[in-house]
Amino acid sequence: MTSDLPYGTAEAPRVAVRGEARLEVDPEIARIGITVSARGTDRRSALDDLTRRNTTVLDLVKSYGQAVEKLETGAFSISPELTRHGRAERVRAYHGRVHLTAELTDFTALGELTTRLADLELTRVDGPWWALRPDSPAHAEARRRAVTEAVQRAREYAQALGTGLAALIELADLGAENATPYGALPPAAGGARMAFAAEAADIAPALDLEPQRQTVTAQVNARFTMHPPQL
Incomplete structure (x- = not known):
């Protein structure tokens, strides 16, 4: 029964510590949100216009092949x-929108x-x-x-204390987390964010984007027994 005590014994004193790590690494993926809009004087024309614009966007994204993972x-x-x-009240126009995510x-x-x-x-x-990635x-x-x-x-x-470790008793993982979790798009207020919307047909130069470094952390709790010190 004595060995189950969290504070150990004189013959097997215990020490409890926490280990932490924090890394700054380059990102592996980038996600963008795309919103395609259309407007028409009637529902059918709005749907037709939205379908055409959506197809144009899908074809453009897919044209980048393996660079697009999802x-x-x-x-x-x-x-x-x-x-x-x-x-x-009467209907003045119809507005259509499609939201896409590319990774x-x-x-x-x-x-x-x-x-x-x-x-x-x-x-x-x-x-x-x-x-x-996870x-x-x-x-x-x-x-x-x-x-x-x-x-x-x-x-x-x-x-x-003039002694050494004897054995590991417990190692508890408190979890490792990424500053930008993988999955759904983060809230608009968090992290680096840019928004672009265009109405003109002029060709714009490619953006020179600097990837945002990611912070990865990990924490563990550990308990060890020590050889009895000579106090």
Whole structure:
């Protein structure tokens, strides 16, 4: 029963420490949000225009081949714009929107694609949002460094008492997290964000984008037993 006590015994004193690691690494992927809009005097013309613009955007993104790792269509909407006519209201026009998300691994292609998309009529581009993959080696490296720090810290405590570590009792992973989580687009207020919208047909030069470094952290709690010190 004594061995289950968290504070150890005189024959097997315990030391509890926390190991932490923080890495700054280059991102592996970048995501952009694309909003395609259309307007028509009737529902059918708005839908036809939206379909045409959406197809143009999809074809442009797909033309970058393997540089685009993922392309997904999100929300779609078509809504009437009402105007007051006497005491009644009538439909003045219809507005349609399609939201897409593209994920790229080639950041040189990203700059060119972003400007080409923004140069399309009634097309808005948001982003980029930089991120690491969930299985990025950076996460494993951060965890290794956190464990190394925990062992080193415990060893220093033991050495301060003139003794050494005897055994590892417990290692608890508090988790490693990425500053920009992989998955859904981050909130607009967080991180670096740019928005582009174009109405003209002039060709714009490709953007020179500087990838935002990602912060990866890891924390572990560790408990060790020590050889009895001579106090």
